Amino acid sequence: MIPPSHPRYESLMLREKVAEGVKKGIVHPTGLIAHGRGEAFDYLIGEKTQPFGERAARAAAAYLKIASHPVISVNGNAAILAAESIVELSKTSNAVIEVNLFHRSEERIRKIIKFLGERGGDKILGMEGDARIEGLQHDRAICSKEGIYKADVVLVPLEDGDRCEALKKMGKRVLTIDLNPLSRTARNADVTIVDNVVRAIPNIKRFYEEISSPEEIVGEWNNVYNLKEATSFICRRLKEMEF
Ligand code: PTJ
Numbered sequence: 481m482i483p484p485s486h487p488r489y490e491s492l493m494l495r496e497k498v499a500e501g502v503k504k505g506i507v508h509p510t511g512l513i514a515h516g517r518g519e520a521f522d523y524l525i526g527e528k529t530q531p532f533g534e535r536a537a538r539a540a541a542a543y544l545k546i547a548s549h550p551v552i553s554v555n556g557n558a559a560i561l562a563a564e565s566i567v568e569l570s571k572t573s574n575a576v577i578e579v580n581l582f583h584r585s586e587e588r589i590r591k592i593i594k595f596l597g598e599r600g601g602d603k604i605l606g607m608e609g610d611a612r613i614e615g616l617q618h619d620r621a622i623c624s625k626e627g628i629y630k631a632d633v634v635l636v637p638l639e640d641g642d643r644c645e646a647l648k649k650m651g652k653r654v655l656t657i658d659l660n661p662l663s664r665t666a667r668n669a670d671v672t673i674v675d676n677v678v679r680a681i682p683n684i685k686r687f688y689e690e691i692s693s694p695e696e697i698v699g700e701w702n703n704v705y706n707l708k709e710a711t712s713f714i715c716r717r718l719k720e721m722e723f
Pocket of ligand 1: 507508510511512513514515516517518519521555556557561580581582583584638639640641657658659660663675676677678
């Protein structure tokens with residue numbers, strides 16, 4: 481049992497959740513490794529939403545608001561960590577949820593859809609597999625015609641690399657949540673929220689409800705500038721922590 485007084489209680493509880501997710505068959509075993517990488521970057525940003533994360537969440541909300549067919553792509557890690565807030569965001573923004581997995585198996589898709597459904601999600605896509613993301617060789621290319629394939633804006637929490645580029649080539653706007661500002665996804669997305677999914681998704685929802693001029697926010701958005709703010713922050717913090 482982890483005592484709530486532990487200085488890193490919240491982080492340790494998330495770790496427990498992901499481990500539990502593996503036992504439930506929702507998270508792929510390699511999701512533990514991905515989570516560990518995320519933890520390291522979260523540590524470097526102080527385990528809280530920084531101004532660059534706040535700004536990017538606002539921009540992501542603006543993109544979702546101007547979208548005609550927004551989709552939230554969900555994998556095992558995102559589901560176990562943020563199912564409730566993903567469902568809430570999808571309802572607020574009228575975004576379709578699609579389960580799209582790197583380590584695809586029908587059994588895991590079914591489990592994740594059920595897990596999201598038990599938390600209020602409905603009409604969740606993922607089982608259809610009736611379309612493909614062009615230019616991708618692995619199973620993550622398999623998607624739903626009425627979901628990711630048709631989407632104009634896709635929110636991809638916790639992405640794994642080349643899918644972001646492939647989606648962009650298909651003309652879609654990609655919004656990502658990735659604690660690692662150096663990842664290929666982070667660098668290729670239209671909006672990169674360098675923050676933990678557990679904080680970023682509720683932030684997007686809050687901004688979605690708050691903002692009134694999304695076109696203006698989108699027009700002014702500069703993802704490279706914001707990524708530079710994130711990497712400078714991490715460099716400064718490392719410098720400050722130097723012995
Ligand atoms: O469920 P599946 O089969 O689709 O597989 C999902 C994983 C996560 C295993 C797969 O997509 C993968 O291997 O991802 P990567 O390449 O390890 O990338 C995951 C990225 O997410 C890394 O850049 C991590 O820093 C980041 N990350 C990890 N945990 C979090 C996170 N970003 C935001 N919030 C987190 N909690």
